Amino acid sequence: MSSDRETTRIVRSWLDDGVTQLPDRVLDAVLDQVPATPQRRVTWWPVRQARATNTTLAVALAGAAVIVVITLIGFGLLSEDRVGGPGADEATPSPTPRTTELPNGLVPLDPGRYTLRPGFPADVTFDVPDGWDACAFSEFEQGVCSPLEDAGGVGFLAVENVVVHPCDTRLIDPPAGRSIDAFLSAVANLSGFSVTEPVDVTRGDLTGQQVIVTAPTDPPCRLLTWSVPGRTNGVHAGEVNVVEVFDVGGRLVAIIGAYRPSVLSDEEIAEIRGIMESVEIRP
Amino acid sequence: MDTDLVTRAQRGDEEAFASLAVAVGDRLHAVAHRILRDLDLAEDATQQALLAIWRDLPQLRDPARFDAWSYRLLVRACYAEGRKERRWTPNLHLLSSDEAMQGDGSTTVIDRDQLERGFRRLSIEHRAVVVLHHYLDWPLERVADALGIPAGTARSRLHHAMRGLRAALDADARPPAREVAQ
Numbered sequence: 189m190s191s192d193r194e195t196t197r198i199v200r201s202w203l204d205d206g207v208t209q210l211p212d213r214v215l216d217a218v219l220d221q222v223p224a225t226p227q228r229r230v231t232w233w234p235v236r237q238a239r240a241t242n243t244t245l246a247v248a249l250a251g252a253a254v255i256v257v258i259t260l261i262g263f264g265l266l267s268e269d270r271v272g273g274p275g276a277d278e279a280t281p282s283p284t285p286r287t288t289e290l291p292n293g294l295v296p297l298d299p300g301r302y303t304l305r306p307g308f309p310a311d312v313t314f315d316v317p318d319g320w321d322a323c324a325f326s327e328f329e330q331g332v333c334s335p336l337e338d339a340g341g342v343g344f345l346a347v348e349n350v351v352v353h354p355c356d357t358r359l360i361d362p363p364a365g366r367s368i369d370a371f372l373s374a375v376a377n378l379s380g381f382s383v384t385e386p387v388d389v390t391r392g393d394l395t396g397q398q399v400i401v402t403a404p405t406d407p408p409c410r411l412l413t414w415s416v417p418g419r420t421n422g423v424h425a426g427e428v429n430v431v432e433v434f435d436v437g438g439r440l441v442a443i444i445g446a447y448r449p450s451v452l453s454d455e456e457i458a459e460i461r462g463i464m465e466s467v468e469i470r471p
Numbered sequence: 472m473d474t475d476l477v478t479r480a481q482r483g484d485e486e487a488f489a490s491l492a493v494a495v496g497d498r499l500h501a502v503a504h505r506i507l508r509d510l511d512l513a514e515d516a517t518q519q520a521l522l523a524i525w526r527d528l529p530q531l532r533d534p535a536r537f538d539a540w541s542y543r544l545l546v547r548a549c550y551a552e553g554r555k556e557r558r559w560t561p562n563l564h565l566l567s568s569d570e571a572m573q574g575d576g577s578t579t580v581i582d583r584d585q586l587e588r589g590f591r592r593l594s595i596e597h598r599a600v601v602v603l604h605h606y607l608d609w610p611l612e613r614v615a616d617a618l619g620i621p622a623g624t625a626r627s628r629l630h631h632a633m634r635g636l637r638a639a640l641d642a643d644a645r646p647p648a649r650e651v652a653q
Contacts, residue, residue: 195637196605202586203505203606207513210500214514218521219489225522227483227529296523321551333551424594451596 287313290330295322297332301466304330309346309439315466317459328416331444332463334456340447342463345421347414347433347442350374354381355409357420365440368397368433371414375431378413380404389432391443391469396434403427414442426450430464436471443467477534480525488528492521499545503552505602508591512552520548539617546599546618553595582640589639597632600625 290302299318303311307327316332323341324330331343348365352358364374376383381404386397403411405426413421413429423429423446430445445464447457472494479487499520504513523544531540590598603614604625615625 192633192637195633195640198582198640199586199601199633199636200605202583203602206501207504207510208497208501210496210517211514214500214518215492215496215521218492218518218525219485221522222485222488222525225526227525228527296526323551 290324290332291322292324293322296320297322302332304344308344308441310434310436310441311470312344312441312443313468314342314463316463326416326418329419334447334452334460340445340452340456340460342460342467343442343444343446345414345416345442345444347371347416347440349415350378351412351415351420354378354403354407354411354413357412359415359420368435368440371433371440372397372399372431375399375401375414380407381413391432391434391467394434394436394469394471396432398430398432401429401431403429424448430461432464434469436469441469443469472537474534474537477528477531477537481528481531481534483529488525491524495524495541496521499541502542502602502606503545503549505606506546506549506595506598507552508587516545516548516552519551520545523548539613542603542617543619546595546603549599550595585639586636589636592639593632593635597628597635600628601632601636604629 287301287303288298290304291297292305297316297320299316299320301313301315303313305324305327308330314332320332320334320341322331323333323343328346329343331341331345333341349359349363350365350371352360360374364371372386375381376399378401382402384400386399389396389398401413403423403426407425411423411425413423415421427446427448432443434441434443443464445460447460449457452460472491476487476491476494480491496517500513500517503516503520504510507513507516520541524541527544531537590601593601599618600611600614603609603617604611609617611625611629612622614629615622618625620628
């Protein structure tokens with residue numbers, strides 16, 4: 189048996205071998221992209237500085253407000269009969285939330301409301317908080333991931349099938365994606381996984397079912413679960429997946445909130461749940 | 472690291488950033504390769520990390536902390552690449568015997584092969600702690616600071632990872648099971 193010291197020596201020696209130079213083409217590729225990559229400007233404001241400038245800020249805001257009021261009066265927009273809202277015969281402009289199409293690949297996102305790219309079997313929109321990445325790999329598998337430690341995310345998957353065994357790439361025959369019941373039954377049979385009883389879930393006009401799937405914490409292999417066209421999903425040991433499945437015109441659509449309780453804080457898990465709660469889905 | 476270079480790059484000076492990228496590129500790539508154990512993934516991770524450094528530099532409050540901060544972005548890029556590996560296809564690249572022979576002789580071919588397998592079984596989080604601590608020779612407090620995790624978590628990850636690697640080495644040390652004569 190190796191001693192701790194011996195193991196450390198062997199590991200250090202092993203780590204010493206390997207590449208030490210970044211190929212020029214990689215560096216060139218980075219520098220080529222720099223001019224087209226805008227820098228993210230500072231969005232924080234040091235508390236100390238904010239306190240020191242409270243008075244200045246108040247004066248500046250008051251001045252700005254006066255200018256705005258004078259300008260509005262100048263354009264006749266603040267006359268007395270307008271105070272209290274628009275007249276009865278005026279149409280009230282309703283704010284239209286801006287929705288951005290989710291980019292493909294692993295891309296940092298600005299916070300906001302997003303929609304999936306065309307090709308997904310349902311129209312899906314959802315909110316993304318600050319600091320999240322897109323992790324969309326095909327039209328059938330799109331979503332957002334926490335940039336921290338590959339620890340969680342929310343995925344939208346056109347699921348087709350489930351593996352025969354989590355350690356085996358083979359898929360069930362006939363495919364489990366033919367119905368919600370068949371799919372969830374196959375998920376419930378994933379060896380070593382803990383799966384809750386299905387409960388009904390409604391989003392808009394769609395009614396589906398939800399289960400919570402927890403992967404084993406000490407698996408003997410890399411764990412595989414369900415598949416979309418062209419790919420079979422894998423999960424980490426101990427990963428929790430909140431799986432909602434809907435039948436959209438004969439195709440199964442899954443909304444999956446995945447997180448690793450051992451890595452994420454309660455606040456980060458709440459953020460994942462928040463994204464899931466913001467999801468609107470239509471056929 | 473030259474903090475003046477960092478400050479200039481923070482203000483959008485592309486030439487300063489190019490000098491910065493040249494200065495740190497090799498080190499970042501070496502760490503990415505050791506975490507991911509795959510040249511292609513490591514190149515992608517380094518590229519993503521360097522672009523993230525450029526993009527987020529204005530948000531770095533203290534230029535003197537550039538080193539730790541840049542490794543945090545690198546490790547995040549490694550997580551993303553590791554996730555890509557998991558989500559797409561397994562991309563195992565086990566060392567061939569020839570590659571394994573090229574070491575300094577202090578580890579045997581069998582050790583290296585066992586370590587490679589044992590290391591690949593670790594999560595990217597655990598690998599990152601091992602590499603920053605044992606390859607860069609950083610104390611655990613600095614590793615924790617760079618990764619944005621508590622020192623206790625870094626210690627626990629290192630312990631878990633080293634136990635796994637030791638088990639991988641010991642697995643090879645066990646005598647092979649004898650065939651039972653029929």
